Amino acid sequence: xxxxxxxxxxxxxxxxxxxxxxxxxxxxxxxxxxxxxxxxxxxxxxxxxxxxxxxxxxxxxxxxxxxxxxxxxxxxxxxxxxxxxxxxxxxxxxxxxxxxxxxxxxxxxxxxxxxxxxxxxxxxxxxxxxxxxxxxxxxxxxxxxxxxxxxxxxxxxxxxxxxxxxxxxxxxxxxxxxxxxxxxxxxxxxxxxxxxxxxxxxxxxxxxxxxxxxxxxxxxxxxxxxxxxxxxxxxxxxxxxxxxxxxxxxxxxxxxxxxxxxxxxxxxxxxxxxxxx
Amino acid sequence: xxxxxxxxxxxxxxxxxxxxxxxxxxxxxxxxxxxxxxxxxxxxxxxxxxxxxxxxxxxxxxxxxxxxxxxxxxxxxxxxxxxxxxxxxxxxxxxxxxxxxxxxxxxxxxxxxxxxxxxxxxxxxxxxxxxxxxxxxxxxxxxxxxxxxxxxxxxxxxxxxxxxxxxxxxxxxxxxxxxxxxxxxxxxxxxxxxxxxxxxxxxxxxxxxxxxxxxxxxxxxxxxxxxxxxxxxxxxxxxxxxxxxxxxxxxxxxxxxxxxxxxxxxxxxxxxxxxxxxxxxxxxxxxxxxxxxxxxxxxxxxxxxxxxxxxxxxxxxxxxxxxxxxxxxxxxxxxxxxxxxxxxxxxxxxxxxxxxxxxxxxxxxxxxxxxxxxxxxxxxxxxxxx
Numbered sequence: 001x002x003x004x005x006x007x008x009x010x011x012x013x014x015x016x017x018x019x020x021x022x023x024x025x026x027x028x029x030x031x032x033x034x035x036x037x038x039x040x041x042x043x044x045x046x047x048x049x050x051x052x053x054x055x056x057x058x059x060x061x062x063x064x065x066x067x068x069x070x071x072x073x074x075x076x077x078x079x080x081x082x083x084x085x086x087x088x089x090x091x092x093x094x095x096x097x098x099x100x101x102x103x104x105x106x107x108x109x110x111x112x113x114x115x116x117x118x119x120x121x122x123x124x125x126x127x128x129x130x131x132x133x134x135x136x137x138x139x140x141x142x143x144x145x146x147x148x149x150x151x152x153x154x155x156x157x158x159x160x161x162x163x164x165x166x167x168x169x170x171x172x173x174x175x176x177x178x179x180x181x182x183x184x185x186x187x188x189x190x191x192x193x194x195x196x197x198x199x200x201x202x203x204x205x206x207x208x209x210x211x212x213x214x215x216x217x218x219x220x221x222x223x224x225x226x227x228x229x230x231x232x233x234x235x236x237x238x239x240x241x242x243x244x245x246x247x248x249x250x251x252x253x254x255x256x257x258x259x260x261x262x263x264x265x266x267x268x269x270x271x272x273x274x275x276x277x
Numbered sequence: 278x279x280x281x282x283x284x285x286x287x288x289x290x291x292x293x294x295x296x297x298x299x300x301x302x303x304x305x306x307x308x309x310x311x312x313x314x315x316x317x318x319x320x321x322x323x324x325x326x327x328x329x330x331x332x333x334x335x336x337x338x339x340x341x342x343x344x345x346x347x348x349x350x351x352x353x354x355x356x357x358x359x360x361x362x363x364x365x366x367x368x369x370x371x372x373x374x375x376x377x378x379x380x381x382x383x384x385x386x387x388x389x390x391x392x393x394x395x396x397x398x399x400x401x402x403x404x405x406x407x408x409x410x411x412x413x414x415x416x417x418x419x420x421x422x423x424x425x426x427x428x429x430x431x432x433x434x435x436x437x438x439x440x441x442x443x444x445x446x447x448x449x450x451x452x453x454x455x456x457x458x459x460x461x462x463x464x465x466x467x468x469x470x471x472x473x474x475x476x477x478x479x480x481x482x483x484x485x486x487x488x489x490x491x492x493x494x495x496x497x498x499x500x501x502x503x504x505x506x507x508x509x510x511x512x513x514x515x516x517x518x519x520x521x522x523x524x525x526x527x528x529x530x531x532x533x534x535x536x537x538x539x540x541x542x543x544x545x546x547x548x549x550x551x552x553x554x555x556x557x558x559x560x561x562x563x564x565x566x567x568x569x570x571x572x573x574x575x576x577x578x579x580x581x582x583x584x585x586x587x588x589x590x591x592x593x594x595x596x597x598x599x600x601x602x603x604x605x606x607x608x609x610x611x612x613x614x615x616x617x618x619x620x621x622x623x624x625x626x627x628x629x630x631x632x633x634x635x636x637x638x639x640x641x642x643x644x645x646x647x648x649x650x651x652x653x654x655x656x657x658x659x660x661x662x663x
Contacts, residue, residue: 006487114539131518205508213478
């Protein structure tokens with residue numbers, strides 16, 4: 001039973017971590033390699049709430065807002081001229097990630113630090129005791145997924161974003177301010193990345209390079225998922241589940257490679273991944 | 278380039294320190310290749326501070342055979358490639374008389390051939406996985422034979438533990454420590470019910486923790502890479518409600534302190550903890566505080582051996598009557614240093630019997646010494662070296 005819980009909660013963590021990257025990739029068609037550094041930023045937002053002695057729950061909105069604010073600046077200054085040059089955008093965001101990490105190192109130091117967790121302890125569930133925080137994280141992931149799916153499907157911004165995804169020239173011709181759509185999307189993507197960073201701090205250490213290992217898995221999941229939240233959820237569940245199963249029954253070392261390997265295989269067999277086309 | 282920039286001011290500093298050297302003679306140069314960047318960058322500054330204090334004290338007291346000591350610090354990048362450059366430049370360009378440093382195992386292994394070629398005495402001051410042997414090298418820190426038994430014995434005696442679960446990071450130190458731990462547990466009649474590793478950059482310990490919980494083990498012993506993996510594992514163990522006796526072979530006092538509540542109850546085993554209440558340690562801590570003030574990095578199990586090794590070198594040179602390599606190498610096995618960790622003599626196959634402290638982390642993050650094990654033998658590390 002604990003295997004089932006491990007699978008779904010791992011999928012929840014992966015989904016949360018990859019969501020911001022998916023938003024940017026889905027609409028803007030660029031890979032934001034500063035995603036790992038934004039996760040780190042969010043984790044330091046959690047650290048700041050701990051240092052200030054305010055409620056650990058405030059880490060979540062603080063992370064989202066600071067990520068979004070950074071996204072605003074970055075989109076204006078760095079990303080905007082590069083939409084037509086996705087390869088240069090990769091280089092630019094990669095470099096940006098290094099800059100963010102170094103600035104964090106300068107401000108907070110190189111060492112591993114500790115942020116308080118809003119929840120701790122275990123709870124009895126399905127005849128087993130399980131970490132409360134992992135279960136809560138699963139709930140938050142599902143809620144965020146539903147919220148943003150609703151945003152895309154049900155709001156004007158979502159409609160515009162979808163129009164931009166389908167045919168940008170036509171969308172612009174119809175009077176949609178594509179520049180604004182892009183700016184908002186990038187900010188939301190960055191905000192979600194930072195939020196995910198704050199969400200994982202109770203499971204992870206807080207140090208200037210903590211985002212890097214997460215970036216690789218998030219990147220693979222987004223490559224497989226394409227542009228939809230549903231297929232990202234599916235990819236997180238299948239690849240994350242495979243990781244847990246391989247780790248449990250074969251070896252955690254192979255488990256660590258499972259997501260990357262499976263993603264490569266999936267893309268070889270079906271270039272569209274779990275997406276529809 | 279930035280590495281040189283980093284080192285330049287230090288060299289200048291140490292150079293200035295030796296102005297006014299005794300009787301116009303060249304100072305005795307001590308090379309310190311250490312990981313100022315990379316994985317060891319967290320601990321390296323405390324190691325350099327230890328060396329600086331030792332050199333200052335010795336120079337104030339008249340130096341060694343009338344000559345002052347001078348430090349040459351070089352960044353080894355915490356790895357093999359950086360260590361080759363650092364050793365090369367210290368041994369062949371700076372022509373240091375001795376190398377005294379704490380380094381990663383990878384850096385040490387890369388440096389040893391250069392030590393051999395340059396025929397330079399080398400005192401290695403980092404605890405490590407054991408059995409590294411070289412005619413020019415001495416070690417004054419612990420090996421698994423000294424660190425592991427206190428924890429295992431404690432769990433078997435006080436907690437009546439029979440089955441153990443081992444978790445580590447997948448690299449030389451992690452696997453080396455747990456391999457020894459497994460052998461020791463089995464020798465003592467215990468059982469290892471699981472042994473699991475995660476890559477060094479792994480972040481998700483969930484499946485391993487589920488296995489641990491399913492295994493029904495009485496006690497847990499971990500040996501991860503320092504820093505992030507150690508913290509991640511501990512946090513996830515606590516979040517999963519694991520409360521069995523938990524011995525951590527890789528956590529130092531400083532990390533334990535900053536982990537606070539999550540670290541509470543963890544057992545650690547070390548040759549140095551700041552709370553040793555011997556006069557030599559009290560004096561050492563006061564001197565460190567006086568010299569570095571607010572810049573002081575907490576002295577630890579990796580930095581204190583550096584301090585003592587400088588004194589060991591001084592004693593060996595004085596016993597041999599010169600800095601000539603053969604005499605120093607021979608004398609290093611005979612001299613005793615009374616330092617913060619007690620009286621230490623590197624007379625056991627180039628290693629030293631050490632007093633080990635079994636400690637438990639308290640709720641406020643401080644380490645309470647439960648038991649001291651006097652002069653624990655390092656075992657047969659280098660039977661082929663005298």
